[in-house]
Amino acid sequence: xxxxxxxxxxxxxxxxxxxxxxxxxxxxxxxxxxxxxxxxxxxxxxxxxxxxxxxxxxxxxxxxxxxxxxxxxxxxxxxxxxxxxxxxxxxxxxxxxxxxxxxxxxxxxxxxxxxxxxxxxxxxxxxxxxxxxxxxxxxxxxxxxxxxxxxxxxxxxxxxxxxxxxxxxxxxxxxxxxxxxxxxxxxxxxxxxxxxxxxxxxxxxxxxxxxxxxxxxxxxxxxxxxxxxxxxxxxxxxxxxxxxxxxxxxxxxxxxxxxxxxxxxxxxxxxxxxxxxxxxxxxxxxxxxxxxxxxxxxxxxxxxxxxxxxxxxxxxxxxxxxxxxxxxxxxxxxxxxxxxxxx
Numbered sequence: 131x132x133x134x135x136x137x138x139x140x141x142x143x144x145x146x147x148x149x150x151x152x153x154x155x156x157x158x159x160x161x162x163x164x165x166x167x168x169x170x171x172x173x174x175x176x177x178x179x180x181x182x183x184x185x186x187x188x189x190x191x192x193x194x195x196x197x198x199x200x201x202x203x204x205x206x207x208x209x210x211x212x213x214x215x216x217x218x219x220x221x222x223x224x225x226x227x228x229x230x231x232x233x234x235x236x237x238x239x240x241x242x243x244x245x246x247x248x249x250x251x252x253x254x255x256x257x258x259x260x261x262x263x264x265x266x267x268x269x270x271x272x273x274x275x276x277x278x279x280x281x282x283x284x285x286x287x288x289x290x291x292x293x294x295x296x297x298x299x300x301x302x303x304x305x306x307x308x309x310x311x312x313x314x315x316x317x318x319x320x321x322x323x324x325x326x327x328x329x330x331x332x333x334x335x336x337x338x339x340x341x342x343x344x345x346x347x348x349x350x351x352x353x354x355x356x357x358x359x360x361x362x363x364x365x366x367x368x369x370x371x372x373x374x375x376x377x378x379x380x381x382x383x384x385x386x387x388x389x390x391x392x393x394x395x396x397x398x399x400x401x402x403x404x405x406x407x408x409x410x411x412x413x414x415x416x417x418x419x420x421x422x423x424x425x426x427x428x429x430x431x432x433x434x435x436x437x438x439x440x441x442x443x444x445x446x447x448x449x450x451x452x453x454x455x456x457x458x459x460x461x462x463x464x465x466x467x468x469x470x471x472x473x
Contacts, residue, residue, distance in 0.1 A: 132175055132176065132177045132222050132223060132225075132226040133175070133176060133178070134173060134174065134175060134176075135158075135174035135175065135176045135186070137176070139158045141183060142157075142158045142174075142176070142183065142186060143157050143158055143159075145183040145186060145213075146158075146186065146213060147355075147356060149213050149214070149215060150215075151213050151214075151243070152213050153207075153209050153210065153213070153355065154334070154353050154354075154355035154358075154360060155188075155204045155207040155208070155209060155210045156186060156188060156204075156210065156213050157331070157355075158174070159330035159331055160188060160204060160207075160330075161174055161188065162326070162330060163323065163326040163327060163330055164190060164205060164206075166322070166326060167319075167320060167322055167323040167326055167462075168205075168323075168462070168465060168466050169466060170190045170191060170192060170205065170466075171190065171191040172188065172189065172190050172191075173189040173190070173191070173201070173230055173234075174186070174187075174188050174189070175187040175188075175189065175223055175226050175227065175230075177214060177219045177222045177223050177226075179219070184214060184215050184216070184218075184219040185212065185213060185214030185215065185219030185220060185222065185223050186213050186214075186223075187203060187211070187212050187213070187223045187226070187227060187241075188203050188204055188210060189201050189202065189203050189227060189230065189239075190202055190203070190204065190205050191234060191236070192205060198236075198237040199234065199235070199236045199237060200236050200237055200238050200239070200240065201227070201230065201231055201234065201236045201238075201239045201240070202239075202240045202242075203240070203241050203242060203243075204242065207242060208242070208257075208259060208360075208396075208398055208399045208420070209242050209243065209244070209420070210241070210242045210243065211241035211242045211243025211244075211245065211423075212224060212227075212241060212243050212245060213243075220245070224247055224249075227239055227241070228249060228425060231425060231427060232427065236427075237426070237427075238424055238425060238426045238427075239424065239425040240422060240423070240424045240425075241422070241423050241424075242420070242422045243423070244420070244421045244422075245423065246423070247423060247425075249425050250423035250424060250425050251423065251424050251425075251426070252421055252422070252423050252424075253421070253422045253423070253424060254419050254420070254421045254422075255402075255419055256401060256402075256420075257399045257400070257401060257419075257420040257422075258399065258400060258401075258402060258407065258417035258418060258419055258420060259396070259397075259398065259399045259417070259418050259420055260396070260397035260398065260399075260400070260410040260411075260413075260415035260416070260417060260418070261358075261394055261395065261396045261397065261415070261418065262274075262394070262395050262397075262414070262415050262416075263393060263394055263395075264384065264387065264388050264392060264393055264394065264395055265388075266388075267388075268385050268388065271384055271385075271388065272381070274414060275381075275413060275414055276412060276413070276414045278412065279377055279412050279413050279414070282374040282377035282378075283374065283377050283378055283381045285373065285374040285377075285378075286340075286373055286374040286375060286377055286378025286381070287378065289342065289373040289374070290342060290343070291340050291341070291342055291347070291373060291375065291378045292340070292341055293338055293339065293340050293341075293378070293379065293382040293386075294338070294339055294341075295336050295337065295338050295339075295386055296337065296339070297328055297332075297336070297337060299337045299339040299346070299349060300324060300325065300328060300337060301321075302339055302346045302349060303324070303337045303339065303349040303350075303351060303363075303365070304321050304324055305346075305365075306346060306347075306348060306349045306364075306365030306366060306367065307319075307324075307349070307351075307363055307364065307365035308365065308454060308457060308458050308461075309365055309366075309367065309368075309454060310364070310365035310366060311365070311457075312450065312452065312454055312457045313368065313450065314450075315447065315450045317457070317460075317461040317462075317464035317465050318457045318458050318461030318462075319363075319461065319462070319465060320461065320462040320465075321458070323462075324351065324363070327351070331353065333354075334353055334354045334355065335351065335352070335353055335354075336351070336352050336354070336386075337349060337350070337351050337352075338350050338352065338379065338382060338383050338386060340366075340375055340378060340379045340382065342370055342373060342375075345367075345370075346367075347366060347367050347370040347373070347375045348364070348365070348366035348367070348370070348375040348376060348378075348379045349364065349365055349366075349379070350362075350363070350364040350379055350380070350383060351363040351364070352383060352387075354387075354390070354392065357391075357392060357393040357394055358392065358393070358394040358395075358396050359383070359387040359390075359392045359394070359395055359396065360396045360398060361380065361383055361396075361397065361398065362398060364376075364379070366379070376409075380413070397410045397413070397415050399420055402417070
């Protein structure tokens with residue numbers, strides 16, 4: 131039986147943490163975060179057998195100025211989609227999602243679970259993820275970094291950079307993040323979104339900040355899930371790049387994660403041909419193609435929503451020219467109304 135979720139938050143999260151294909155983005159906290167921060171409507175589906183949860187599927191409705199309504203699992207996430215213990219549970223959730231797509235008259239349904247399905251078209255080759263197992267000691271992990279990037283880490287160390295992990299640095303992180311995404315031409319997420327992340331995931335969401343003297347020069351917000359750390363949102367000051375602040379920051383996060391008992395460093399997703407993709411490759415991470423699947427009612431071609439769209443490219447050029455305070459003010463509006471292009 132599949133139903134909309136109305137029940138024990140702990141039971142949902144306990145299932146996700148124990149399921150083989152459960153991810154950080156399946157946790158129930160995302161429901162409140164995305165509803166409150168962006169006003170997205172959620173549909174959290176759960177499959178039960180003899181009263182016990184055997185599968186979950188978080189879905190959100192998104193609209194864009196340039197497109198009609200869609201259903202997505204999960205906005206702003208590397209992965210998501212159906213999380214079930216067996217084929218019966220997964221099939222039931224898939225059928226419920228397809229029925230919901232028709233009911234909500236959505237133009238398409240996108241699931242980021244890497245699965246197949248006769249009703250779906252597969253998107254592959256746009257995004258790649260980067261993961262690597264951490265070794266038992268800092269010395270071994272440093273030696274595993276290619277020589278050039280290892281030298282950059284040492285540049286940061288020799289330049290007097292220091293790091294700390296503290297939730298008190300949320301505002302510092304937000305300013306560095308906003309600077310970086312403005313320079314990339316990407317709308318700024320609202321400060322409230324990051325506050326909600328820290329609130330709903332107090333033990334699984336950390337902020338690591340790097341300083342040069344008294345000046346914050348880089349910061350990263352990371353998620354912890356089971357044995358994995360995911361550095362997810364980051365920012366830095368361009369004028370301090372000569373100190374290799376980003377290399378130093380990720381090395382310090384790697385050290386912190388290893389000390390916490392983490393076994394896998396997940397560098398997230400990037401598009402091939404971007405600076406972020408090349409940076410992760412230079413760190414010795416092997417790209418793995420991500421497979422997302424899309425259902426379009428009527429078997430039409432899947433929409434090609436991408437930041438390469440000409441309308442979005444124009445917005446990106448304009449965004450880079452905006453004063454930083456203005457981007458912080460209007461960024462949430464763009465995320466909400468152009469969300470399908472930034473997910």
